[in-house]
Amino acid sequence: MDHELIVFAEFESASGLTRAEIVELVEYGVFAPTGTAIEQWAFPESMLELARVAARLRADFELAPSTLALVLAYRERVLELERRVCELECRLPR
Amino acid sequence: MKYKDYYATLGLARGATDEEIKKAYRRLARKYHPDLSKEPKAKEQFQEVSEAYETLKDAEKRAAYESLGSFRPGQDFRPPPDWQERYSAGGAEDLGGIDLSELFASLGGARGRGFHDLPIPGEDFEVTVHIGLDEAMRGTEVALELATREMGPDGRIMRTPKSIRVRIPAGVTDAQKLRLRGKGGAGFNGGRAGDLYLNIALHPHPLFRVSGHDLYLEVPVTPWEAALGAEIEVPTLTGHVTMKIPAGSKAGQRLRLAGKGMTKPHGAAGDLYAVLSIAVPSVLSESERKLFEELRSASRFNPRGHFAQ
Structure with missing residues (x-):
């Protein structure tokens, strides 16, 4: 599923974000679609999970896209650190 | 119908202002939001908090909720005789079998959007599936119980239990999300079927x-x-x-x-x-x-x- 691309319209409807919000989040570097013109944008399906999280956070905390981008960046850092902690814990004796 | 004390859920008194309601919601949402929180039962807690806020933030729903009366949380109750006519768009259906959250969700739906004509996309579901390492290696099939929305003969949308079996492919990992397109709730009036999102959680292995x-x-x-x-x-x-x-x-x-x-x-x-x-x-x-x-x-x-x- 990581390699499958979904077109903009489907990404919009499946994520729960509006077209304008997606465009703004792409500008902030949250999503990286393939294609240059907006009409040709396609998104890896694996990015949909992040988009749905973004939609939930936006709705539940009434966040503006710029704040959302910041929250998502910190969330990604926390997840990366958790992955790293998990990997290091795997090496410890029980 | 079981009574829920939405004010107590948000830790507020009945006369709370709109600002106090919003602040209480934000504080609890930050604590329990399932995308951010590590609290045990965060998802369930957040659903309770959101349900309370959805009703209390809306002046009309809040008035409708308050006019139900006051009961103990979990107590069986029935709305006053004229309540349904004053607030519900659905007429005189039997409300005995529905949940308080559905009652208030239907108030919003009926008020706003021309519910019976527009295509309504099916609901997306997100379910956590616990499997063993062996099952993740080989791939497996799991049975799920979803409470999907179905349209009854009277045009009213009700929750109906639905059993489905889904195939989990070999090679999934812990915390991976799978999207099964079109496997969520059915759409209405030509709306697309919803998707099913599976969160994979691996059982701890003894070795x-x-x-x-x-x-x-x-x-x-x-x-x-x-x-x-x-x-x-x-x-x-x-x-x-x-x-x-x-x-x-x-x-x-x-x-x-x-x-x-x-x-x-x-x-x-x-x-x-x-x-x-x-x-x-x-x-x-x-x-x-x-x-x-x-x-x-x-x-x-x-x-x-x-x-x-």
Whole structure:
């Protein structure tokens, strides 16, 4: 599923974000679609999970896209650190 | 219908202002939001908080809620006789079988959007599925129970239990999300079917720990196996293999068994790391004690030599 691309319209409807919000989040570097013109944008399906999280956070905390981008960046850092902690814990004796 | 005290859920008194309601919601949402929180039962707690806020933030819904009266949380109750006519767009249906949250959701739906004409997309579902390492390796099938929305003969949308079986492909990992397109709730008036999102959660394994597609196995070795080297048998998910312990191995050292980890989706596999620990017999026989004492006398090895510098 990581390699499958979904077109903009489907990404919009499946994520729960509006077209304008997606465009703004792409500008902030949250999503990286393939294609240059907006009409040709396609998104890896694996990015949909992040988009749905973004939609939930936006709705539940009434966040503006710029704040959302910041929250998502910190969330990604926390997840990366958790992955790293998990990997290091795997090496410890029980 | 069971009564829920939305004010108590938000930790507020009945006369709370709109600002107090919003602040209480934000505080609790930050604590329990399932995308951010590590609290146990965060998802359930957040649903309760959101349900309370959805009703209390809307002046009309809040008035409708307050005019239901006040009961103990969980107490069975019925709305006053004129309540339905004053607030519900649905007419005089029996409200006995529905949940309080559905009652208030239907108020909003009926008020706003021309509910019976527009295409309504099916609901997306997100379900956490717990499977074992073996099942993740081979792929498996799981049975799920969803409460989907169905349109009754009177045009009213009700929750109906639906059982489905879904195939989980080989090679999934812990915390992975799978999207099963069109496997969520049915759409209405020509709306597309919703999607089903599966969050994969692996059961802890008694021997192996998982990091992505790699497995970690703690392998205790004796002091002489670590010092002299040895060939030992270790378990993998697909059977035992022989592994070479190099002479002079240390505790905490990782030895890689390439391709003996979890299967990856496109055929390759992660690695199995054997993490060495040095095990010492807790009770020594007379001859063992003697040999260790001989070793102590003969050896000039000092593992703490760097402390002196």
